[in-house]
Amino acid sequence: MRSETPLQRELQRIQAPDEIDALRRAWPLVRAALDAREPIAWPRRNLRPLFAVAVAVVILAAAVSPPGRALVGSVRDAVGTEKKMKARPALTSLPAPGVLLVNASNGPWLVRADGSTRRLGPWSEGSWSPQAKYVVVTRNHQLAAIDPNAMGAIRWTLSRSATVHDARWAPDGFRVAYLNGRELRVVAGDGTGDGVLRARVGTTPPAWRPTADHELAFSTLDGRIELVQTDSAETLWRTLPREPATQLVWSEDGERLLVLSETSLRAFTADGRKLWEIGLPVGPSGVAFVRKSHRFVMIRFAPATGRSDLVLLQAEANRGEPRFLYSAPGDFGTLAMSPNGMWLLVGWVKADQWLFLRVEGVKAKAVSNIVEQFGGSTAGVPLEKAFPKSLSWCCPASP
Amino acid sequence: MVGPGRQERSWIRGAQAGSASDLEALFREHWPRAHRAAFLVVQDGAAAEDIAQEAFLAAVRNLDRFDRKRPFGPWLHRIVVNRAIDWARARALRRETAAVDAGDEYDTGDLGTFSEGVAAGLASLPPEHRAVIVLRYLLDYTPGEIADLLDLPRGTVNSRLRRGLDRLEELIDRERR
Numbered sequence: 297m298r299s300e301t302p303l304q305r306e307l308q309r310i311q312a313p314d315e316i317d318a319l320r321r322a323w324p325l326v327r328a329a330l331d332a333r334e335p336i337a338w339p340r341r342n343l344r345p346l347f348a349v350a351v352a353v354v355i356l357a358a359a360v361s362p363p364g365r366a367l368v369g370s371v372r373d374a375v376g377t378e379k380k381m382k383a384r385p386a387l388t389s390l391p392a393p394g395v396l397l398v399n400a401s402n403g404p405w406l407v408r409a410d411g412s413t414r415r416l417g418p419w420s421e422g423s424w425s426p427q428a429k430y431v432v433v434t435r436n437h438q439l440a441a442i443d444p445n446a447m448g449a450i451r452w453t454l455s456r457s458a459t460v461h462d463a464r465w466a467p468d469g470f471r472v473a474y475l476n477g478r479e480l481r482v483v484a485g486d487g488t489g490d491g492v493l494r495a496r497v498g499t500t501p502p503a504w505r506p507t508a509d510h511e512l513a514f515s516t517l518d519g520r521i522e523l524v525q526t527d528s529a530e531t532l533w534r535t536l537p538r539e540p541a542t543q544l545v546w547s548e549d550g551e552r553l554l555v556l557s558e559t560s561l562r563a564f565t566a567d568g569r570k571l572w573e574i575g576l577p578v579g580p581s582g583v584a585f586v587r588k589s590h591r592f593v594m595i596r597f598a599p600a601t602g603r604s605d606l607v608l609l610q611a612e613a614n615r616g617e618p619r620f621l622y623s624a625p626g627d628f629g630t631l632a633m634s635p636n637g638m639w640l641l642v643g644w645v646k647a648d649q650w651l652f653l654r655v656e657g658v659k660a661k662a663v664s665n666i667v668e669q670f671g672g673s674t675a676g677v678p679l680e681k682a683f684p685k686s687l688s689w690c691c692p693a694s695p
Numbered sequence: 696m697v698g699p700g701r702q703e704r705s706w707i708r709g710a711q712a713g714s715a716s717d718l719e720a721l722f723r724e725h726w727p728r729a730h731r732a733a734f735l736v737v738q739d740g741a742a743a744e745d746i747a748q749e750a751f752l753a754a755v756r757n758l759d760r761f762d763r764k765r766p767f768g769p770w771l772h773r774i775v776v777n778r779a780i781d782w783a784r785a786r787a788l789r790r791e792t793a794a795v796d797a798g799d800e801y802d803t804g805d806l807g808t809f810s811e812g813v814a815a816g817l818a819s820l821p822p823e824h825r826a827v828i829v830l831r832y833l834l835d836y837t838p839g840e841i842a843d844l845l846d847l848p849r850g851t852v853n854s855r856l857r858r859g860l861d862r863l864e865e866l867i868d869r870e871r872r
Binding site (some may be wrong): 301302303304306307308311312313314315318319321322323325326327329330331577598599600601603605620623 | 710713722727730735737741746747749756758779813832863864
């Protein structure tokens with residue numbers, strides 16, 4: 297150590313704020329990164345120089361003998377397999393059965409398992425009915441139920457005074473909730489009996505509680521989350537006012553509700569008891585439950601580095617150590633879990649790609665040129681505006 | 696730069712082979728200084744935590760490529776300090792855009808026990824100068840080592856050090872009087 301100056305003494309005295317807790321928070325993520333990487337076993341690492349020599353021998357052999365040339369061919373094949381892991385230029389198939397509903401910049405599209413895509417007419421956005429028989433769509437003042445298997449034929453339609461958006465079909469198919477400006481309304485699944493449920497609410501898309509009898513979570517104007525029985529209009533529980541929620545997501549069994557806001561994520565039980573809350577840095581975020589479980593994937597953006605991470609947590613009293621799944625520069629914009637629960641679709645906005653990641657494992661597939669494949673263009677438009685803003689993978693539909 | 700001690704080499708070897716306890720030992724050894732260095736450059740508690748965390752994650756992801764004969768600290772500090780400079784520059788740009796009041800220019804509210812004079816002095820320096828001061832006086836690198844870490848000519852490091860020191864010594868003296 298060099299001789300200490302007064303400045304050095306001052307600097308050495310400093311502790312960063314919250315230093316111990318920061319260490320405690322960071323360790324699980326660092327540990328998870330160790331688990332997530334594919335370690336190179338000791339013998340393999342030591343074999344690298346030998347491998348280099350072997351390659352040189354192969355090249356020499358190729359130059360002098362037909363069997364050698366065959367061996368070079370097999371090496372070339374191995375390299376080609378690696379190249380196949382790079383982003384494909386077009387979506388030619390989905391890695392799991394099901395149909396994707398994509399809300400692109402120019403409206404809703406369907407993507408079938410064979411990769412075929414079709415635009416669902418001149419609508420702004422859409423959402424699945426429980427068994428994907430219909431899609432509820434909106435455009436300006438109009439709400440409609442259309443049949444995706446009959447060229448988007450309209451089954452029923454309603455017009456309202458304000459801008460209609462964020463329609464959601466109840467899990468039993470008998471109700472549709474939607475926002476008409478700041479008004480929360482509910483209509484029967486056949487388009488009859490439309491009525492106001494609450495006159496002024498927040499802008500968060502409402503979320504039906506699965507397995508329950510017409511229970512709907514929504515955000516109020518003052519930032520509360522409220523669960524209401526829509527047939528009786530009775531409030532079952534409500535939280536204290538907080539910052540406005542951006543996303544409400546139920547677990548498949550309806551026992552857990554995640555409330556995502558700009559700077560926090562809260563987990564609740566079905567009876568409104570808060571399990572925990574975590575702070576989030578401001579930036580793109582999102583959550584999606586793993587099928588048939590209380591585990592969920594969260595997008596965590598780090599403004600300091602401009603990277604987004606995907607981490608796995610659980611909506612239990614003990615949320616567990618975050619398990620690191622994937623990381624990339626820029627924003628992850630959308631998340632959807634495949635119906636068989638094995639694949640996670642992540643929209644990687646900055647790269648104009650969709651990433652299909654295996655939830656249990658390290659396998660990943662990437663598809664590029666997403667904006668273009670859904671009829672969009674990035675000419676003069678920021679990528680984040682042109683990129684599809686939401687996805688739902690059916691059936692049952694991912695939230 | 697001095698090579699790593701036997702203990703550190705053993706932790707790195709263990710972590711490369713997948714040992715969580717060796718990685719934890721390495722993490723606990725290096726976290727406080729990495730976190731403090733980031734904090735002194737960016738002067739923002741949350742950002743410093745993110746930067747230190749991201750630097751460790753990047754280090755772990757590239758652990759297999761790390762040469763065990765080299766010390767871990769400089770490798771990590773290079774990531775931390777460069778990311779901290781990038782973040783501080785980005786913040787300065789955002790502030791220009793937002794045209795905030797001059798009084799809001801630097802947030803020294805999180806500096807804890809750090810002397811007000813040194814805090815104000817550091818905050819008044821550009822991030823690149825702060826980084827050089829932190830590498831020299833907190834992390835104890837020589838100007839030549841700093842030049843290597845930041846990919847800068849040694850003369851630039853020396854001039855940044857001199858200018859930064861003049862400003863800080865002046866403020867420390869003023870505080871003592």
